[in-house]
Amino acid sequence: MRKFLRVVFIVLLFAFPARVFAGITFGGSLSAFSTTYGTASASQSFTVTASESLFTDPYTNFFVLAPNGFELSLDGSNYSSSVSIPVTLNFPLIVVPNTTVYIRLAATTGAGTYFGNVTATEYFFTISTNSATLAIPSSTVNPYPITITANTAHKTYGQTLTTTSNSTGYTITSGTLQNAESMGSVTIAYGSGAAATDAVGSYPNTITPSAATGGTFNPSNYTITYAKGNLIVDKAAITIKANNVNKTYGTALTGGSGSAAFTVTSGTLPNSETIGSVTIAYGSGTAATAAAGSYPNTITPSAATGGTFNANNYTISYTNGDLTVDKAAITIKANNVNKTYGTALTGGSGSTAYSITSGSLKNSDVIDGITI
Secondary structure, three states: HHHHHHHHHHHHHOOOOOOOOOEEEEEEEOOOOOOOOOOOEEEEEEEEEEEEEOOOHHHHHHEOOOOEEEEEOOOOOOOOOOOEEOOOOEOEEEEEEEEEEEEEEEOOOEEEEEEEEEEEEEEOOEEEEEEEEEEEEEEEEEEEEEEEEEOOOOOOOOOOOOOOEOOOOOOEOOOOOOOOOOOOOEEEOOOOOOOOOOOOHHHHHHHHEEEEEEEOOHHHEEEEEEEEEEEEEOOOEEEEEEEOEEEEOOOOOEEEEEOOHHHEEEOOOOOOOOOOOEEEOOOOOOOOOOOOOOEEEEEEEEEEEEOOOOOOEEEEEEEEEEEEEEOOOEEEOOOOOOOOOOOOOOOOEEOOOEEEOOOOOOOOOOOOEEEO
């Protein structure tokens, strides 16, 4: 009978196994970890072992779980938030062999302070049956340092720049964004050189970046230093064209400074500025003896000055104007003639019986004769 009861007992143990480990044991202790965001900390290790005092199902699982911010590995290379350690059946015991586990702060753990417990747990399928913990002292992830520099900006004289958010006019000049993160934009504020009236030139350290945001990065994981950028005010481009001029044959034109005979045909003068005058030089067609006709591109403007504008703020192109020599107007009247009754008059060319009654011949020109 005693043998029969022993057999029944053993059968019952296999049919209804008790799920209690005799104990989970950690070997070693952990000291504080420290790293900078984006870089995993140096790893430390501990050992864990366990044994079951009674028969157990071969499908029992054993897991070790890291607290928030930490990760575990069984080989020191491949890390995850938890590891599974195979269970060995050593009849009549089930055991977890003495196993070395590596632990570290993960590279993706945000800046801050982390602590907690490593938890080792035995599961019967999905039911936790026993667990133990290993304490982790307070550990630190420091922010990663980067420098954001405002890009050099150009504007044209007469334009106004105002503070703007959502600007991509920056460069990370020191450090890099970690974990393949991206940055969306910064706020840009402008100082000297931003006003429409600020003169052409270079304005160093006048563009101030701040408030980096957007993208996939979290500013709290970084120590951000902002560096100012330079602003360059470029010249405004205008084109000045000499006005077209008509003159009468026999008159001469003399160029010189102080002429208002011009038009700004391309670009504009900002800030309500004005040009006082230009210098005009005349080419062919200018002389009193130049024949009537058209003389294109013969009036040359230059040296814009005066008014309220400053020529240093402009790139000025000059375009020549056209000169047209108009015919001089004269009136020729045939002289009065007396003749005696019975005589005949015969007309013809070469007659000098005329007078110029309006206008005058220019440049000592003469008329040899007219046809009467």
